[in-house]
Structure formats: C-alpha cells, structure tokens
Amino acid sequence: MAYDVARIRSLFPSLESGWAHFDGPGGTQTPRAVGDAVASVLTGPLSNRGTIGESEERAEAAVHRFRLAMADLLDAHPRGIVHGRSATQLTYDFSRHLSREWGPGDEVVVTRLDHDANVRPWVQAAEHTGATVRWVDFDPDTAELSTDAAAAALSDRTRVVAVTGASNLLGTKPDVAGIAAAAHDAGALVFVDGVHLTAHELPAMGALGADFYVCSPYKFLGPHCGVLAARPELLERILPDKLLPATNVVPERFEFGTLPYELLAGVTAAVDVLAGLDPDAAEAAESRRERLTASYAALHEHEARLLDRLEEGLAALPGASIRSRAARRTPTLLATFDGRVAADLTRSLAEGKVLAPSGNFYALEASRHLGLGDAGGLRMGLAPYTDDADVDRLLEGLAWALR
Incomplete structure (x- = not known):
C-alpha cells in the first residue's frame, strides 16, 4: 500500500492542535501508543x-x-x-x-x-x-x-x-x-x-x-x-x-x-510504531528489523517527495538561499532570506500555527563556518506525520511574511 500519512497522523494526539510542525529535528511529536x-x-x-x-x-x-x-x-x-x-x-x-x-x-x-x-x-x-x-x-x-x-x-x-x-x-x-x-x-x-x-x-x-x-x-x-x-x-x-x-x-x-x-x-x-509505518510489510516480515527496514524505506520515499515540493517552493521565494545542498542529506533544510531576520520569520509563521524554528540549534561551529554567526537560519524538518497540507501552509506563510 502507499504511505498512508492520514493514518499515521491519527496516531498523534498533539496534531489535533492544528499546528503544522517542522520542528522535528529538535524533537518529534509523540504517538498515543508511546504515552x-x-x-x-x-x-x-x-x-x-x-x-x-x-x-x-x-x-x-x-x-x-x-x-x-x-x-x-x-x-x-x-x-x-x-x-x-x-x-x-x-x-x-x-x-x-x-x-x-x-x-x-x-x-x-x-x-x-x-x-x-x-x-x-x-x-x-x-x-x-x-x-x-x-x-x-x-x-x-x-x-x-x-x-x-x-x-x-x-x-x-x-x-x-x-x-x-x-x-x-x-x-x-x-x-x-x-x-x-x-x-x-x-x-x-x-x-x-x-x-x-x-x-x-x-x-x-x-x-x-x-x-x-x-x-x-x-x-x-x-x-x-x-x-x-x-x-x-x-x-x-x-x-x-x-x-x-x-x-x-x-x-x-x-x-x-x-x-x-x-x-x-x-x-x-x-x-x-516506527516498525509499523508500513502495515503491509509488517505482516509479511519475520522480524522487527525487517519491519523497520520496510517502514524506513516507505518513510524515505514519503519524505523525499515532500522535500522536492518544499525545495521547489522555497526556490521561488524572493531572496531565499537554501544552505542544505549536500548530495546525500536528510529532509531537513536550512534557509536564509536576504534582508530578513530568521527569528522574525519564525514568529510570523507561528501566527498561522506553523512551527519552523530559527537559530544555530547547537551546531555552533557549522553556523559560524557558514558565515551565519550564532544567529543561524530558518530550519525546516520533515517528519513521518508531515503531509502536503503542512508544506503548503509553510510556503504560503513564508510568502506572506516576505511580502
């Protein structure tokens, strides 16, 4: 079966708050089963x-x-x-x-x-x-x-x-x-x-x-x-x-x-929960490691598709510079915007219940080496529960904030 993000989102009570979370690199939301x-x-x-x-x-x-x-x-x-x-x-x-x-x-x-x-x-x-x-x-x-x-x-x-x-x-x-x-x-x-x-x-x-x-x-x-x-x-x-x-x-x-x-x-x-992201594979697998392998493959495909959408949308925004350019990388993007303070963009996004934090995130040496000092940039990370609507809300919120 295809990656069923709606089913996966239903596992997370916190998503009922209406927030779109792009703060996964700092800590994901928690499934009901874990609580x-x-x-x-x-x-x-x-x-x-x-x-x-x-x-x-x-x-x-x-x-x-x-x-x-x-x-x-x-x-x-x-x-x-x-x-x-x-x-x-x-x-x-x-x-x-x-x-x-x-x-x-x-x-x-x-x-x-x-x-x-x-x-x-x-x-x-x-x-x-x-x-x-x-x-x-x-x-x-x-x-x-x-x-x-x-x-x-x-x-x-x-x-x-x-x-x-x-x-x-x-x-x-x-x-x-x-x-x-x-x-x-x-x-x-x-x-x-x-x-x-x-x-x-x-x-x-x-x-x-x-x-x-x-x-x-x-x-x-x-x-x-x-x-x-x-x-x-x-x-x-x-x-x-x-x-x-x-x-x-x-x-x-x-x-x-x-x-x-x-x-x-x-x-x-x-x-x-991670091992059950792909239920069909879970039924066929003989071990939890096999279930994890199949589920991570499905997760990777889901996140890669959303990452492509997000990168394409960010590239169309005025003054955007995507700093995450490595050939092999996770679905996590650091971006800066000409003449704009990343922390201001974070606050603007939050007005629309979109959480995309800004800073150096304790990667201090990396932020300084990029020439961003201690301020860093706007970080957007995908998670198993991120869907297309979340990405749309992030891009729309950034477009509004940059006007």
Missing part, C-alpha cells in the same frame, strides 16, 4: 528490578524489551545498549571514560559539521589531558564533509574520531563508513552522533563502522532520553567510576542509579 506505554509501566505495579513479584518483574521486562528494541533499530547487540539521560550526557560520560588513557601527543578529531554535543566533550577532554584537537572543515558552499579531509587529519596518535551521521543543521550525511575505515586503519575509535540520522535513515552500526553510536529517542517519536550502542566486548574494556555495590556487568556498569523504567517502555513503543 500509553509510559503510563502503563509508571502506574502499574512497579518496583526496582528483580524476579520476586509482579512489580519487580515488570521493571525487569521494561529494561529487557528496551535493549532488544534499540538493538533491532540500530542493528546492534542488546548487551551493548546503554541508557542515558541524553545523548549529550552519554557523550560527556564516554569522553571522560576514554580520555583517561590520553596524554600529551595523543590526538582527537572533530568536525565543524557536528552538533556541539559531539564537539565540546572531546575538545574539553583533550584540554584536560593535554591531547591535541584536529579539526575537519566542511565546504560551506556545498555543505559537504570530505572523506579525504577527514582522513588527512588522522595520524598514528589519533585516539578518537567524532563525526555526525547527519547534520542536525544542514541535513548533510557524510560518508561515515569511509571515514570510519580510515580511522580504524589509523588505530582510532569512531564515535558517531546518530541523533539526527536515526530519525530518517535506519542505522546499521556495522555498516557505518561505528564503535560508539549515540541517539535520542525523542527525535524519533519516543520520550526524552538518550541511548548509546557499542560492541559488548568494547564496553567490557572500559572501566568507569561507579558506586562500590553497583553491578559491574555490561551495560549496566554505565547506567548510574535506578533506570526510568517508564521511559524505557516508551522507547520500545516508539520503535514499534
């Missing part, structure tokens, strides 16, 4: 994890199902799935864990395309240990990050290469697999920020060459938290500070304190 899953775990019998009684068993099941769901989504091992408060927190945690072995002469590679959450933790870890930071620039005209440029920054002293799977500001999808191959040849680990990528492309850690992969479920229909995936044997080699009575088992050794079981259930529900 129900959170409420069910939180209000049902619930205790700390264990095997005695229903309340302990429900907590244990929430953790187990969460790890299985995220492993299916990321093509990872369940024992390599770590929960965190946010992707930023997890990146800071692991920058500290890994940099314990760094010293003067060691190097870390970061890119100007990345969200600051995959830049500053590594820069600050290098400052604390005396290691050197190597920067990789992207082409501001094409928004492309060259694999050759990344490879040129490597040496036999490179310890970590931190790179985005997709830019949250521009949508650019660099050749992570190519960069990872070069990094591994140099003996370095690869830390991939998959926060923006996961919302639009089904990740496969092995194919990407990622040693570590972080993402944020609230960017793909889930609750506010973060997830890190890595090979269990790699996690076994990392010894974080922890409380003495706390378990040393992987991945629990990296999860400090009691887990939010209700949020874990919400993440599982979000993955299941």
Whole structure:
C-alpha cells in the first residue's frame, strides 16, 4: 500500500492542535501508543528490578524489551545498549571514560559539521589531558564533509574520531563508513552522533563502522532520553567510576542509579510504531528489523517527495538561499532570506500555527563556518506525520511574511 500519512497522523494526539510542525529535528511529536506505554509501566505495579513479584518483574521486562528494541533499530547487540539521560550526557560520560588513557601527543578529531554535543566533550577532554584537537572543515558552499579531509587529519596518535551521521543543521550525511575505515586503519575509535540520522535513515552500526553510536529517542517519536550502542566486548574494556555495590556487568556498569523504567517502555513503543509505518510489510516480515527496514524505506520515499515540493517552493521565494545542498542529506533544510531576520520569520509563521524554528540549534561551529554567526537560519524538518497540507501552509506563510 502507499504511505498512508492520514493514518499515521491519527496516531498523534498533539496534531489535533492544528499546528503544522517542522520542528522535528529538535524533537518529534509523540504517538498515543508511546504515552500509553509510559503510563502503563509508571502506574502499574512497579518496583526496582528483580524476579520476586509482579512489580519487580515488570521493571525487569521494561529494561529487557528496551535493549532488544534499540538493538533491532540500530542493528546492534542488546548487551551493548546503554541508557542515558541524553545523548549529550552519554557523550560527556564516554569522553571522560576514554580520555583517561590520553596524554600529551595523543590526538582527537572533530568536525565543524557536528552538533556541539559531539564537539565540546572531546575538545574539553583533550584540554584536560593535554591531547591535541584536529579539526575537519566542511565546504560551506556545498555543505559537504570530505572523506579525504577527514582522513588527512588522522595520524598514528589519533585516539578518537567524532563525526555526525547527519547534520542536525544542514541535513548533510557524510560518508561515515569511509571515514570510519580510515580511522580504524589509523588505530582510532569512531564515535558517531546518530541523533539526527536515526530519525530518517535506519542505522546499521556495522555498516557505518561505528564503535560508539549515540541517539535520542525523542527525535524519533519516543520520550526524552538518550541511548548509546557499542560492541559488548568494547564496553567490557572500559572501566568507569561507579558506586562500590553497583553491578559491574555490561551495560549496566554505565547506567548510574535506578533506570526510568517508564521511559524505557516508551522507547520500545516508539520503535514499534516506527516498525509499523508500513502495515503491509509488517505482516509479511519475520522480524522487527525487517519491519523497520520496510517502514524506513516507505518513510524515505514519503519524505523525499515532500522535500522536492518544499525545495521547489522555497526556490521561488524572493531572496531565499537554501544552505542544505549536500548530495546525500536528510529532509531537513536550512534557509536564509536576504534582508530578513530568521527569528522574525519564525514568529510570523507561528501566527498561522506553523512551527519552523530559527537559530544555530547547537551546531555552533557549522553556523559560524557558514558565515551565519550564532544567529543561524530558518530550519525546516520533515517528519513521518508531515503531509502536503503542512508544506503548503509553510510556503504560503513564508510568502506572506516576505511580502
């Protein structure tokens, strides 16, 4: 069957508000099934994890199902799935864990395309240990990050290469697999920020060459938290500070304190919603990963069609400059308009219940490298529930604001 966006929109109670949401890169709307899953775990019998009684068993099941769901989504091992408060927190945690072995002469590679959450933790870890930071620039005209440029920054002293799977500001999808191959040849680990990528492309850690992969479920229909995936044997080699009575088992050794079981259930529900975007494929598939593969293919086709409409409409507006020009990119556009302040356009659109935020969205290095300073531009992101009427309202609102 064709992508049934009307059916998908019916899953989201918040859309009844009448707003057209283009703020998905900052966080999507939440399906009713996710809210129900959170409420069910939180209000049902619930205790700390264990095997005695229903309340302990429900907590244990929430953790187990969460790890299985995220492993299916990321093509990872369940024992390599770590929960965190946010992707930023997890990146800071692991920058500290890994940099314990760094010293003067060691190097870390970061890119100007990345969200600051995959830049500053590594820069600050290098400052604390005396290691050197190597920067990789992207082409501001094409928004492309060259694999050759990344490879040129490597040496036999490179310890970590931190790179985005997709830019949250521009949508650019660099050749992570190519960069990872070069990094591994140099003996370095690869830390991939998959926060923006996961919302639009089904990740496969092995194919990407990622040693570590972080993402944020609230960017793909889930609750506010973060997830890190890595090979269990790699996690076994990392010894974080922890409380003495706390378990040393992987991945629990990296999860400090009691887990939010209700949020874990919400993440599982979000993955299941994603796996059901194409119901026909869901019936034919033998595994959740197969259902996810089919659903993401349908989502990609839907978003690509809308992106073409949006780009064509933006190109016809006076003074418009689309900054998102990479050959491989997500359905996320950054645009500026001659003589107009992006924040003013955001406020004008909001008068018609269209939400398209403006700013640098914590991709500070990228915004500055584009010559946009800290102000950034107007960002428009598509999501599974975006339809043609939303796109029409955005373009009409911008045309009115630019008159």
